[in-house]
Amino acid sequence: MSGFLSEEQQLLRQTIRDFAATHIVPNASGWDEDGTFPTEVVAKLGELGVLGMLVPEEYGGAASDYMTLSLVIEELARYDGAIALTVSSHNSLCVGHILLAGSDAQKQRYLPQLAAGAHLGAWALTEPGSGSDAAAMQTRAERHGDHWVINGSKAFITQGSVADVYVVLALTQPDQGTKGISAFIVEKGTRGLTAGRKEDKLGCRASDTTSLSFDQVKVPAENLLGKENKGFVDTLKVLDRGRVMIASMALGLARGALEEALQYAKEREQFSQSIANFQAIQWMLADSATELTAATLLTRRAAWMCDQKMYVKKEASMAKLYASEMAMRVTARAIQIHGGYGYMKEYPVERFYRDAKICEIGEGTSEIQREVIARAIFAD
Ligand SMILES: Cc1cc2nc3c(=O)[nH]c(=O)nc-3n(C[C@H](O)[C@H](O)[C@H](O)COP(=O)(O)OP(=O)(O)OC[C@H]3O[C@@H](n4cnc5c(N)ncnc54)[C@H](O)[C@@H]3O)c2cc1C
Structure with missing residues (x-):
């Protein structure tokens, strides 16, 4: 399969292999057993540029592409599924949504630290009562002057307790179904946002999965991500x-x-x-x-x-x-x-x-x- 890959992609794959041999292989089984989130190793992956692969250079990223990100995730999963899941959800869900729908100001504010791995990203769609039927969500966001107030809960969120930046989907026009949902960027530490206990899982046990609760969470109007009701x-x-x-x-x-x-x-x-x-x-x-x-x-x-x-x-x-x-x-x-x-x-x-x-x-x-x-x- 290497014949399909550029020299640069093959080199990067080798870099990930070497990284895994030193930092992941000796520990993967222990992290799995204890359910430990490997904070330091994820930060090291950030230093390698792996957490900003899709991010343009102007926002501090590697300006790479989906093919290369796919190769990196595959290579990480070869050794540890939990780390692959972490890298995947950070890059393709949280960062991916900001890249797709974010304003320049939002990209300037959030992407450099997400790309460097100084911040981790999570993406919150699923709720206790809505998974496959995601549009049946109950979480609400209401506009009050210059800010939004979010109330509700999310389930099974990867990086739920370790993320610094959350992309959260909520109803903004509850009677409009899929046409009444918007996305918001919520920062860690925002009052009223709490993560539940880490879920005890069958696999990918080292990845961090938690519920999230939103109790009158106040988010500035400029944190609406993309167009209102088009989320x-x-x-x-x-x-x-x-x-x-x-x-x-x-x-x-x-x-x-x-x-x-x-x-x-x-x-x-x-x-x-x-x-x-x-x-x-x-x-x-x-x-x-x-x-x-x-x-x-x-x-x-x-x-x-x-x-x-x-x-x-x-x-x-x-x-x-x-x-x-x-x-x-x-x-x-x-x-x-x-x-x-x-x-x-x-x-x-x-x-x-x-x-x-x-x-x-x-x-x-x-x-x-x-x-x-x-x-x-x-x-x-
Ligand atoms: C480890 C882990 C990490 C996750 N990370 C995230 C995350 O970061 N962010 C996030 O938002 N979510 C996350 N999720 C949630 C995940 O996306 C949902 O669990 C998934 O979409 C299924 O939803 P559900 O669990 O509610 O199952 P349900 O939708 O209740 O499905 C139950 C069963 O019914 C079947 N079913 C449902 N509807 C239909 C249909 N129309 N036709 C046929 N069969 C159907 C399903 O296939 C399944 O077999 C995560 C889940 C896990 C387990």
Whole structure:
């Protein structure tokens, strides 16, 4: 797959690999076990420029593109899904929404520190009663003179308790459905904004996931992000690009599992020979390699379309749907190839399997991706 990448992209991938070998691999299992958010390592990724990849140079970013961000997320997920999820949501959701809809003043104020990793970003759409049906949200924002007042709650927010900048979706015209939703930038420490306790999760345990509560949260009028009542249109565009990044994360987890399984198959002996000699093992590996390649092509195509500023809804959903479900199959096979050892925390494949599950749920479940694809092909 390297043939599709520029020399610069291959170099960056190697940099991430080296970084992971030093800072992530020795700690990933411990962070997972304890559910520790790796603050220092995320800050170091900021120093590498990984938290400002889409941000133009004038706002302190790397002025890179979606293809390169996709490669970075894939490479991080190869070693640690939680870090990949952190980097993905910061870049493609919070920063992505500010880049898409922000005024120059908002970009000047928020992007330099987000790009440097001095600040972390979160994006809050989901609520306790509204996930797939995001437009059924209850959080309200009301205009009072020169400010807005937000009341409500959000659920499952990545970086919920560690973010410095939150992009929050709220109803501004409750009777208008999707045409009555607006986005706001809310800063950490704003009175009335509180994060719930960190969720205890199946996978990506080191990533920070919390609820958020908004109790009379006062936000200056200039923190309205994008046009009033047009926030849902921007949200869907942000999600299209975010889905390509979740697909990228699924690629990395699957590649990690496949590489570990290949290695193990060569080393493990049963019946006085390497288990790699058994056709059953070879076929599992062959299926995994083929499916991973197919998912990679779908994801590269979608990332390329993002960079061409093309309408990518169907292609993003296809990449996310296929890559996520592929990652579940490939990580499950990797455990199978490891036998009983695969079930133990001593080997990383069980963590890859647990981490991969979020790719079928976050930023739209597999069922919702199928809905999006079906709608698109009927309209074609
Ligand atoms: C670890 C984690 C991190 C997250 N991070 C964020 C974040 O940073 N920001 C954010 O805003 N949200 C975040 N989310 C929320 C995530 O996007 C939602 O969980 C997801 O969209 C599904 O919503 P739900 O959980 O309410 O499930 P529901 O919508 O209640 O779905 C339940 C089931 O019903 C199915 N279903 C629902 N509607 C349909 C339909 N029309 N047709 C067929 N089946 C349907 C679903 O596919 C699913 O199987 C995160 C979630 C997790 C678990």
